[in-house]
Amino acid sequence: MSRLPLWLSLLALSLLATTGGCERDEAIFITRTYPAELLPQGVSSESATASVEKALTQNGFILSEGSTRNYAAKLEVRRDSPTMGADHWTMRVVLVPRDGGYEAAVPMEGVGEAPADEAVPTAAQLDQAALGAARELQEERKLIRKPKEAIATALQSESRRLRDFAIRLAGARRMKELTPFLCERLNVEPEGDLVLRIVGALVQIGDPRAVSPLVDLTKRKHPLFINQIVFAVAQIGGQEAEAYLDTLAQGHPSDQVRQAAKEALQELLSKKSATAKSKR
Secondary structure, eight states, X not given: OOOXXXXXXXXXXXXXHTSSTTSOOOOOEEXXXXXXXXXXXTOOXXXXXXXXXXXXXXXXXXXXXOSSOEEEEEXXXXXXXXXXXXXXXXXXXXXXXXXXXXXXXOOEEEEEEEEOOXXXXXHHHHHHHHHHHHHHHHHHHHHHTSOHHHHHHHTTOSXXXXXXXXXXXXXXXXXXXGHHHHHHHHTTOOOHHHHHHHHHXXXXXXXXXXXXXXXXXXXXXXXXXXXXXXXXXXXHOSHHHHHHHHHHHHHOSOHHHHHHHXXXXXXXXXXXXXXXXXXX
């Protein structure tokens, strides 16, 4: 993969830092691109990689290595045949952090599509799909430097992937200010896996205000789902969490839930005791 000269990388960083008013864009360095081991017949690793790298460059990513914010790009191409509508080629690109210690080291994901009117995608179709994926990644990259209000707005985006990224960003930054927005999203998020993602973000944040909304979420839910919330509540902790777990352990009709609540409560009390001893 080609590398930009050092002076050109620095120039790009300077331009990024001086645009967009008081908020600067985030420089993300792509150090390497890894194609999937299995690609559709007729699609070479070289052609798929070239399309992705061109699209990433067009959307503000830097094909080089920086002092921080280094990511590896992982791509896959597949042919999707929906029950309704025409077949299409789907390009999925995931950017995975290669080094830690910097703000919001959160994987990013973009997906693009192109018509699948032939057995093998053309170069133009690969470019089209890669460009769609890169544009989604660009929206995620821009969100990294936005204030909490923008992240709260992104939680309601029509884009599933942008909502997902905003949720993970809030959790990684432990943004307590976004606890109410995440709790509100628990009740309206249509994607079940993103509901669980919100639960995980609330655990990362550790704000006791999340306990009551999480408890409400368990109403009329299957015991397996309740058990996940039980351990999430235990990790957040607090008096309300203790009371909830004790109530479940004593009186929930499901043996499975009662046992999970007992274990979670014991874990919470042990952690509480250890914290108290460390402060003496």
